[in-house]
Amino acid sequence: MENTVLRIESFSAYFGDNKILKEINLTITKNIVTAIMGPSGCGKTTLIRCVNRMHELIPGTKVSGEMFLGSHNIYSMEPILLRRMVGMVFQKPNPFPTMSIYNNVIAGYKLNGIRRPRDEFDNIVEQSLKKAALWNEVKDSLHRKGTFLSGGQQQRLCIARALAMNPEILLLDEPTSALDPKSTAQIEELFVELKQNVTMLLVTHNIAQAARVSDFTAFLYLGELVEFGPTEKMFTVPKDKRTEEYLTGKFG
Amino acid sequence: MEKQINIRLFKDTLFKGLVCLFAFASALPLFLILYYITKNGIAVINWDFLFNLPRPIGESGGGIGSAIVGTIMLIILSGVISIPFGIATGIYLSEQKKGKLSSIVRLCVIVLQGTPSIVIGIIAYIWVVLPLKTFSAMSGGIALSIMMLPVIIKTTEETLKLIPYHLKEASLALGVPYYKTMLKVILPAGLSGIVTGILLSIARITGETAPLLFTAFGNQFMNLNILKPIDSLPYRIFYYAMSPYPEWHTFAWGASFILVVFTLVFNLIARGISAKWKTQF
Numbered sequence: 001m002e003n004t005v006l007r008i009e010s011f012s013a014y015f016g017d018n019k020i021l022k023e024i025n026l027t028i029t030k031n032i033v034t035a036i037m038g039p040s041g042c043g044k045t046t047l048i049r050c051v052n053r054m055h056e057l058i059p060g061t062k063v064s065g066e067m068f069l070g071s072h073n074i075y076s077m078e079p080i081l082l083r084r085m086v087g088m089v090f091q092k093p094n095p096f097p098t099m100s101i102y103n104n105v106i107a108g109y110k111l112n113g114i115r116r117p118r119d120e121f122d123n124i125v126e127q128s129l130k131k132a133a134l135w136n137e138v139k140d141s142l143h144r145k146g147t148f149l150s151g152g153q154q155q156r157l158c159i160a161r162a163l164a165m166n167p168e169i170l171l172l173d174e175p176t177s178a179l180d181p182k183s184t185a186q187i188e189e190l191f192v193e194l195k196q197n198v199t200m201l202l203v204t205h206n207i208a209q210a211a212r213v214s215d216f217t218a219f220l221y222l223g224e225l226v227e228f229g230p231t232e233k234m235f236t237v238p239k240d241k242r243t244e245e246y247l248t249g250k251f252g
Numbered sequence: 253m254e255k256q257i258n259i260r261l262f263k264d265t266l267f268k269g270l271v272c273l274f275a276f277a278s279a280l281p282l283f284l285i286l287y288y289i290t291k292n293g294i295a296v297i298n299w300d301f302l303f304n305l306p307r308p309i310g311e312s313g314g315g316i317g318s319a320i321v322g323t324i325m326l327i328i329l330s331g332v333i334s335i336p337f338g339i340a341t342g343i344y345l346s347e348q349k350k351g352k353l354s355s356i357v358r359l360c361v362i363v364l365q366g367t368p369s370i371v372i373g374i375i376a377y378i379w380v381v382l383p384l385k386t387f388s389a390m391s392g393g394i395a396l397s398i399m400m401l402p403v404i405i406k407t408t409e410e411t412l413k414l415i416p417y418h419l420k421e422a423s424l425a426l427g428v429p430y431y432k433t434m435l436k437v438i439l440p441a442g443l444s445g446i447v448t449g450i451l452l453s454i455a456r457i458t459g460e461t462a463p464l465l466f467t468a469f470g471n472q473f474m475n476l477n478i479l480k481p482i483d484s485l486p487y488r489i490f491y492y493a494m495s496p497y498p499e500w501h502t503f504a505w506g507a508s509f510i511l512v513v514f515t516l517v518f519n520l521i522a523r524g525i526s527a528k529w530k531t532q533f
Contacts, residue, residue, distance in 0.1 A: 054424065083424065090418055094422040095422075096419065098443075107426060112427060112432070145532075147532045161426070
């Protein structure tokens with residue numbers, strides 16, 4: 001399928017002898033939001049971190065199975081090159097404290113030593129901040145430090161930083177869990193707008209957020225992919241009993 | 253009831269009073285030292301004293317010009333040697349929290365910090381002075397750099413440990429290689445702490461005399477060659493103070509005053525930097 005951005009094939013992950021992910025099969029289509037939900041410790045974050053191989057920072061992890069990003073085999077390419085194609089937004093907003101807002105947005109270029117003419121950078125900064133719905137708030141203070149912004153603004157700055165690299169897919173690791181309800185609502189709105197051009201994989205433990213934002217939902221439980229399908233369908237007529245129990249709050 | 257509370261309040265007051273008294277008692281000698289040094293030293297300070305070379309015995313006048321230049325040279329030399337080693341070791345220790353090598357290195361740093369400075373002087377003598385067959389500024393710089401190392405390593409390690417892990421993740425997730433992440437994201441975020449550590453270590457070695465006795469040795473003349481013996485403030489103070497001439501004794505006070513000012517300035521700059529450059533996360 002040419003619309004497939006990410007293909008995960010019988011993928012398992014281990015921390016030492018613990019099997020965290022069990023034979024996951026998942027296909028992510030272009031320009032939609034796929035939510036991964038599940039109770040704490042079910043492997044959501046591990047799964048998303050395996051996509052850009054950030055799990056390798058922790059010693060003692062190993063994986064089996066395969067993942068493909070477009071035509072690239074994720075586990076046979078350089079992590080550095082892979083991570084330039086995959087954007088990631090973390091739980092806690094993490095703008096670079098020593099850099100201005102402007103430099104934060106183009107940090108992916110600057111830190112990697114990718115040179116562009118000044119006006120092209122100006123353009124990238126403006127476009128990325130507009131996409132992240134932050135431009136109007138910061139356009140007059142682009143050269144101030146990013147850490148002066150509020151938490152929600154910082155998180156949108158991090159989204160802009162990821163978008164500036166034109167990623168094939170944007171990984172969102174519980175991006176609103178450290179934010180207040182108003183900032184959360186703003187960011188959820190942003191995701192709905194963004195999905196016209198960007199493929200997103202959203203990890204959330206907030207069922208309501210998955211329902212509001214996503215087109216497809218995957219339900220992970222104890223490292224197993226229990227159910228995967230269109231969000232609407234899963235939330236109204238879940239196929240698996242465990243999904244139903246989770247959605248109705250019997251565990252989680 | 254009333255009485256009990258009054259007893260407790262009295263104990264409170266007594267405790268506070270004692271704490272204040274001891275604090276004052278321990279600060280008093282420091283103030284007295286500063287007072288004596290300033291009182292005896294400030295009278296001899298003038299341009300001639302600061303820029304002239306020491307004069308031969310029997311001739312009046314002279315100054316500490318060569319000693320000031322020598323001390324500055326020694327600071328630069330030891331900084332050039334110890335800063336790269338210290339920062340690199342600090343990075344290693346902050347990154348490698350467990351592991352055999354890092355625990356050995358950590359132990360060595362502690363031992364090094366407690367090593368008497370005269371022992372470090374002898375080591376530099378054996379390593380550098382004997383093979384080169386001459387006392388030299390370089391050997392002094394090496395001895396002092398060994399004294400600076402533990403301070404720089406410790407402050408770098410502690411500073412970098414305080415930098416949130418998610419900053420490193422942010423950089424790595426953008427596809428930035430590890431070395432650039434460390435050099436361009438993590439080190440700049442910890443710059444104020446690291447620079448403070450360097451300045452404090454300089455303040456520490458500026459007054460060191462013992463390691464210089466067998467290494468930089470002292471020199472009556474102005475010398476800018478790092479392979480020749482060089483004068484330094486602490487050595488000059490020692491030399492002047494040991495002499496039988498009253499005029500030279502006042503010179504020792506004057507040189508001490510300059511040395512105290514040096515140390516004070518480095519400490520003040522360090523404080524300023526750690527307050528002003530502090531990175532907010």
